[in-house]
Amino acid sequence: MFNIEKLVRQNIRQMKPYSSARDEFKGTATVFIDANENNIGSLAGNNYNRYPDPHQKKLKSRLAKIKGVEPEQIFLGNGSDEAIDLLLRLVCRPGQDALLQLPPTYGMYEVSANLNEVRIDTVQLTADFQIPVEEVLRQLKPETKIVFICSPNNPTGNSINPESIEAILDAFDGLVVVDEAYIDFAHNPSWTTRLQEFPNLVVMQTLSKAWGMAGLRLGMAFASAEIITYLDKIKPPYNINEATQELALAALEKSEELKFMVEEIVQERELLTHALPRLKSVLKVYPSDANFLLVKVTDANGLYNYLLGNGIVVRNRSSLKGCEGCLRISVGTLEENQQLLQSIEEFR
Structure with a gap:
């Protein structure tokens, strides 16, 4: 039986969090001289x-309606990297505990583990x-x-079979983190719809990909209210x-426009999927x-350097086990994709 209280490190259970000036204030006021701010104004x-707002109340309220969760189930981070x-x-004691990852996968799990002195166990994904x-x-x-x-x-770009994720959730008493940075481009439903089933x-998730706001560095984590409280x-x-x-908040007010941008990217993805093998x-x-x-x-290295010489930057993933000889290519605009295809065609 999963118990977040037992999983969380003892020192974190016992610690008293930092209390900001605005955390201590209740009610309404017109004069704020509690936080050592510059009350004259801003250069901007x-x-x-x-x-x-240290708790991002307005933003969480809007996200909750869009994502179909409660505001208390949302953590907002400086990119998903902060949540990781x-x-x-x-939950991991430095020098004692471990994470398990499934390479080839996102590299920040390993970077954060090394930074926090957490052992990294790996199970390689299958050939597919x-x-x-x-x-x-x-x-x-x-x-x-x-x-x-x-x-x-x-x-790799593929979705993981939900039955496999469910089996791990059922068998494991630790945290199972499903990173859905690219979920808006997929047809399968988000795992946010199953938070009530699996404590x-x-x-x-993130605003960096489908929402086109990578420069904001806004990542989201959804979980039980108990886990979010600890984060x-x-x-x-x-x-x-x-x-x-x-x-x-301004972008979320235009959430209806998201589907049109995603549809355009998916259409370009399918065009590349059919054109590249030729x-x-x-x-x-x-x-x-x-x-x-x-x-x-x-020739991954040769093609990578050739494209770079033509002013086209892709990601060389050929050094990763399971991705030998592979380039990772982001879907660009129609013009960018045509330029890519022409350059690859000219490569010898």
Whole structure:
């Protein structure tokens, strides 16, 4: 039986979180001289002289309606990377506990683990980039506190079979984090719809991909209110700045436009999926539910450098086990994709 109280590190259970000036204030007021701000004003000519809402109430309220969850089930971070880091700090004791990841996958799980002195256990995805569930279950140890599953997966682009994720959720007493940075490009439903079923489930999303706001650095984590309370306890007090909160709210008011942008990206993705295999240098294009394609080519290093010489930057993933000979190519605009195809066709 999953118990977040037992999973959370003892020192975090006992610690008293930082209390900001605005946390201690209740009611209404017209004079704010509690937070050592510059009350004369801001060089930007707006309210940026004031500290932002440390709890992002307006933004969480709007997100809750869009995502179909409660505001208390939302954590907002400075990119998904902050959520990854805080989740590891929450349940993993440095030098004692471990995470389990499923390569090839997103590299920040490993970076954050190394930073926090958390052991990294790995189970390689299968040839079609799916989870070998029985092997994962065998690798889960008492010191394993968290499993990261990226779906749709980066860098492979495919969605992970939901039955595999469900099997791990049912069998594991630690946190199972499903990273859905690319979920808006996929046809399968988000795991946020199943938070009530699995108290150990954490779902991560972002405004960086489908929403086209990578420069804001706004990541989201969805989980039980109990897990979110602990994440809020250990986060920096003002981790989401005022400008990010304002711009995110403005973007969310245009959420109806999201589907048209996603449809255009998916259409371009399908055009590339069919056009790339016709080129001599391309051996295989892997199925994708994301806004990029993993492409196996005859000479990954040579093609990568050739494209770079033509002013086209892709990602060389050929050094990753399971992605040998592969480039990861983001879906661009129609003009950018045509330029890419022409350059690959001219490569010898």
